[in-house]
Amino acid sequence: MPASASIGRRLGWLSIFSSATALLAASVALLFFQLQEVKSSLVLRLETVADLIAFNVASAVDFNDAEAAKTMISSLKTRPAVVSAGIIVNGRMFATYRRKDVTASELGDLRIPPTGHRFGADELTVYRPVSSEGRPLGTLFIHVDLHEYHQTWRRFALVTGLVAIPALLIALLLSQLPQRLISRPILNLASLAAAVSDRKDYSVRAPSVRSAAEIEQLIGTFNQMLTEIQGQHAEIEDARATLERRVVDRTRELESRTGQLEVQGRELAAANRELESFSYSVSHDLRAPLRAIDGFSKALLSDYRTGALDERGIHFLERVRAGTQRMSQLIDDMLHLSQVTRRALARADVDVTAVAQEVAAELAKRNPDRVVRCVIGPNLRASADSHLLTIVFENLLANAWKFTGAKPEALVEVGQTVIDGAVAFFVRDNGAGFNETYAGKLFGAFQRLHHESEFEGTGIGLATVKRIIMRHGGLVSAEGVEGLGATFYFTLGGKS
């Protein structure tokens, strides 16, 4: 049940209020008119008494018999309401009467006695002329207290109250009937609405009842609304069923696709592993014959240099040796690359600045004839595999060294920036740069953008860098302008 009062109770209070107001107004009006009536009848009765006494005392006044007059007005002692009475003759008090408990009475100016009556808060005074045969003799006054009057109006008020309260109750009982006619259907409707809301049962209908036109209309509209809701509910249920079917279908489809992908992934991984072991074994197994070729070429050169080999022969042998050395380098790099792929990643907090400085110092020692200005940002740190990060910097800085070979004032910078909200490191040089059209090819193994005669190299370095960065979950990119320099960016994934 709701916290606020029900419609029945409200209608009840409303009818109590209106009945009570009407009754109160009627009672007050009744009381008022009754009191007016009581007042005027009080005055009339007192005037009648006064007239009777005035008639009786006329002769006493006429014959100047104050004793007799006093005796006559003393007959008022049978009326306890009379406080005092008196006869005023020629501005003098001719005779007076006072109730026993009254000590003195205020009489005002006796020379011009008033006429009629005067109502005070607690007393009433009537003044009547005393005359005989049309000869005015004096004025009689009777002064009464309003004790009886007060009692009367209290009794009236009590009776009015005693009548009003049962009348109010009867009015209430009678008002229940039409009120039920209104409140009962509304209460029924309210409980029905609550039931519909609780059970979500839209098939119920409010029974039609004979009541006020608006309530009948309300019930009709409510039922109509239920019908509409029922229809919409059915539609929604239909739509939901269709949607569920569709979701199930799609899920099944996705599951089968995922399965396929997993199989493909597993196949791919297996193929990759095979390829890696293949390339490892190839590069490893290639070393033995290569060492034989190099060793025997070296033996030929040392043992047969004088006499047996002419200048041409020596030259060819040296070419063979250079070729084997290059191939050895290639094999080393490929081994390196496959190692990078196979090694387990060991992340730790790495002082990137220190790593870069170490690598740069090594490069400077190896190329004592080069003057390269190397600017490395201070306090660079990252969460990475320190061995692999060292390989990254070896490759990138070696590249930078290499491609700035033709510049008289070579500059290599290492620093930190932000790309797409992630911390990125960069290695920038003012070297040969590259054509951005071919930027995509940069990181593939054995891909070269410059001719080997310009810049030596195996074309595996950047592929290795990319592999390492990808293993860290990071990204690598490059930008460059031909002849002005290149910048390589990389992120290291993880939290840093």
Add this chain to the structure above:
Amino acid sequence: MARHLPRRWLMMLVTGLSIAQVCDAVDGAPEYRVKAAFVYKFATYIRWPVSIAAEGSAPFVIGVLGADPFGTSLSDVVRGQNVQGRVIHIRVLSRVEEALACDLVFVSSSEQRNLPQILATLRAAPVLTVGDIEQFAEQGGMVGLITTEDNHVRFDINKAAIEGAGLRASSQLLQLARVVVEARGGHR
């Protein structure tokens, strides 16, 4: 009540004299002024038979039988007044028969000895008899004036005599009477 003081002094001086005599001697005129007013007022509280009242324009005659004690006070009282619309005339009577032509007769104290004869003459005639002779009402007079010890004028009424003459005294008058004689010759 300024007149009380000299009266009391005189009462102390003239011991042995009756109070009535003292009053008579000293306050004669004021006392009769009151009595003159009473005589006129009695006329207003008494109803005469209709046949006489119906004469209408006939004057209302007040007769004074015997020595007139009022001086001008009676004529002063009635001047400009009337009794039920009738003009008031005052006559001084020397013979009792003249009283039959009056409506009201004041029997002076000088006629004390003739009183039984006067009353016998006027018996049953519609004439109101008023007097200040002692025991006037008890002797058969209609209204007897009395002066009380505290010098107030009061009156006795012989209701039987009034009714026997066909007159009617109002209850207002009767309630003021000191003694009301119900039956002729009876005493209360």
